[in-house]
Amino acid sequence: MTSEHFYLGVDGGGTKCRARLRTADGLLLGEGLGGPANIRLGLDRAWSSILDAIQKALAQAGLDASAFARLHVGMGLAGIVTPADRVRTRATAPTFASLSTETDAHTACLGAFSGRDGAILIAGTGSAGYALINGQGHAVGGWGFEVSDEGSGASIGREAIRVALRAHDNLSPETGLTRQVRQRLGGSPAAIIAWVNDAGPADYGHLAPDVLAHAAQGDAVACAILAKAAKELEVYIRHLHALGAPHLCLMGGLSTPLTPWLSPWARSLLVEPEGDALEGALLMARRNTHLPIAKSALS
Amino acid sequence: MTSEHFYLGVDGGGTKCRARLRTADGLLLGEGLGGPANIRLGLDRAWSSILDAIQKALAQAGLDASAFARLHVGMGLAGIVTPADRVRTRATAPTFASLSTETDAHTACLGAFSGRDGAILIAGTGSAGYALINGQGHAVGGWGFEVSDEGSGASIGREAIRVALRAHDNLSPETGLTRQVRQRLGGSPAAIIAWVNDAGPADYGHLAPDVLAHAAQGDAVACAILAKAAKELEVYIRHLHALGAPHLCLMGGLSTPLTPWLSPWARSLLVEPEGDALEGALLMARRNTHLPIAKSALS
Numbered sequence: 001m002t003s004e005h006f007y008l009g010v011d012g013g014g015t016k017c018r019a020r021l022r023t024a025d026g027l028l029l030g031e032g033l034g035g036p037a038n039i040r041l042g043l044d045r046a047w048s049s050i051l052d053a054i055q056k057a058l059a060q061a062g063l064d065a066s067a068f069a070r071l072h073v074g075m076g077l078a079g080i081v082t083p084a085d086r087v088r089t090r091a092t093a094p095t096f097a098s099l100s101t102e103t104d105a106h107t108a109c110l111g112a113f114s115g116r117d118g119a120i121l122i123a124g125t126g127s128a129g130y131a132l133i134n135g136q137g138h139a140v141g142g143w144g145f146e147v148s149d150e151g152s153g154a155s156i157g158r159e160a161i162r163v164a165l166r167a168h169d170n171l172s173p174e175t176g177l178t179r180q181v182r183q184r185l186g187g188s189p190a191a192i193i194a195w196v197n198d199a200g201p202a203d204y205g206h207l208a209p210d211v212l213a214h215a216a217q218g219d220a221v222a223c224a225i226l227a228k229a230a231k232e233l234e235v236y237i238r239h240l241h242a243l244g245a246p247h248l249c250l251m252g253g254l255s256t257p258l259t260p261w262l263s264p265w266a267r268s269l270l271v272e273p274e275g276d277a278l279e280g281a282l283l284m285a286r287r288n289t290h291l292p293i294a295k296s297a298l299s
Numbered sequence: 300m301t302s303e304h305f306y307l308g309v310d311g312g313g314t315k316c317r318a319r320l321r322t323a324d325g326l327l328l329g330e331g332l333g334g335p336a337n338i339r340l341g342l343d344r345a346w347s348s349i350l351d352a353i354q355k356a357l358a359q360a361g362l363d364a365s366a367f368a369r370l371h372v373g374m375g376l377a378g379i380v381t382p383a384d385r386v387r388t389r390a391t392a393p394t395f396a397s398l399s400t401e402t403d404a405h406t407a408c409l410g411a412f413s414g415r416d417g418a419i420l421i422a423g424t425g426s427a428g429y430a431l432i433n434g435q436g437h438a439v440g441g442w443g444f445e446v447s448d449e450g451s452g453a454s455i456g457r458e459a460i461r462v463a464l465r466a467h468d469n470l471s472p473e474t475g476l477t478r479q480v481r482q483r484l485g486g487s488p489a490a491i492i493a494w495v496n497d498a499g500p501a502d503y504g505h506l507a508p509d510v511l512a513h514a515a516q517g518d519a520v521a522c523a524i525l526a527k528a529a530k531e532l533e534v535y536i537r538h539l540h541a542l543g544a545p546h547l548c549l550m551g552g553l554s555t556p557l558t559p560w561l562s563p564w565a566r567s568l569l570v571e572p573e574g575d576a577l578e579g580a581l582l583m584a585r586r587n588t589h590l591p592i593a594k595s596a597l598s
Binding site: 081170171189235 | 380381439440442461468487491498534535
């Protein structure tokens with residue numbers, strides 16, 4: 001029993017980190033939750049969160065850090081952009097039986113299609129697409145809300161402020177949305193400028209629910225913002241499909257509200273994910289060890 | 300002679316401050332240059348720059364600070380947004396014979412049309428419009444490049460980065476412009492993101508000349524960016540004209556290169572400014588003292 005190997009998947013994001021432990025047969029042994037693990041926050045902090053999540057998952061199976069050498073680990077981490085990022089992440093890792101490291105988009109896509117060809121498009125505070133075709137990953141977008149991340153919550157919120165200021169200047173129509181956005185940010189353009197000076201993507205993204213609520217009531221300006229966001233997401237969808245992804249999973253907080261704004265063609269490509277990013281990470285750990293995938297591991 | 304009154308105009312911007320001294324007859328007595336006088340930099344700093352410029356102008360006429368009480372001063376200052384900004388600027392002023400304070404857009408518009416109805420549209424690092432109709436000022440735009448300033452150099456530069464990243468992701472065409480922009484910012488998306496993290500409006504604006512140069516050679520992506528910028532400026536032009544401005548002056552570093560991209564209708568409204576913002580400030584100083592305007596003061 002002490003020579004038994006385990007499979008452990010990690011999904012590390014900017015706000016939290018999750019770990020899931022399974023046997024070689026795919027039996028679920030434990031799960032653990034840790035803090036932020038985006039490697040941009042620093043490798044020390046990321047590893048601290050990851051190891052916290054791993055040890056919690058091990059504890060549920062009556063195991064501890066002494067089992068590290070028997071763990072085949074797959075990790076999908078936010079903030080991994082270049083091959084060098086993977087190298088320095090691996091270089092600071094404890095000794096596991098094996099370790100594979102990829103972006104969180106890679107593991108999310110692996111999990112969503114159980115390793116088959118497919119693509120994901122994340123529409124949350126930011127936006128980014130990822131396709132896996134013949135084992136090859138293709139990332140698109142996600143370079144940040146200043147110059148990328150079209151169709152994201154941050155882009156939608158920023159556009160809401162733009163139209164609210166234009167309405168104030170009588171450059172475009174005043175509606176319930178434009179009035180509410182100005183009111184929410186202090187009323188006057190001076191107050192709005194002060195708010196913008198301190199605002200990050202998450203702050204802009206917090207305005208997206210206002211746009212959704214007003215669009216649901218037919219507000220013409222809100223509807224135009226969402227139609228534009230959907231059109232921009234559709235550029236990503238078209239690209240990911242052209243790369244060879246037969247189906248896509250739309251993910252993130254805006255996936256459900258934005259889906260009805262997509263064209264019928266784009267909607268026809270969408271499917272629900274089969275597994276989550278942790279299952280994708282577990283699949284990566286199994287592939288890394290050249291073991292067959294237990295069917296139960298993906299159920 | 301010691302009871303003679305003088306007229307002094309000030310144009311205070313974010314990088315420098317200018318002052319111009321004229322007699323009641325409009326005779327030019329002196330000019331002075333000072334440092335930044337945008338009141339957002341702090342009133343102490345702004346006043347220090349303004350008084351520096353004023354004293355240099357006085358010195359050219361053989362005068363010094365003892366002449367302050369004989370100066371009718373008009374000031375157009377960047378950063379004045381609310382009535383409260385005017386009040387606190389005036390409250391910290393030395394004792395002049397009279398003092399009128401307005402935004403730099405107001406004095407630029409006054410000077411451009413010698414006090415008659417008209418409008419200005421500034422297209423530089425930022426963009427903003429201002430119309431003076433029946434003595435009433437109307438400001439539009441200029442709320443900052445994050446959520447406003449359409450058609451500005453900062454907006455054009457940011458759009459150039461956006462299309463450069465989209466071309467990298469094969470989402471839109473690769474051209475000479477998209478290659479050059481990526482190369483200029485370090486080549487890789489990771490380098491571009493790092494650049495964006497530290498970039499302000501002036502940094503983005505520094506990419507506008509690349510867009511202009513490539514557009515001049517027919518680069519399709521560069522041309523599309525300028526066409527969009529011109530279309531956005533035209534929204535401002537249409538609005539300022541609808542407010543009652545029979546003519547407009549296009550100002551700022553992008554006014555000359557962007558003019559050919561405007562529609563024939565918009566171009567037909569454009570005129571050259573009759574006087575600069577200092578003449579506008581001098582005109583304001585004269586109006587404040589209810590004295591007739593000497594014709595020579597506007598030549």
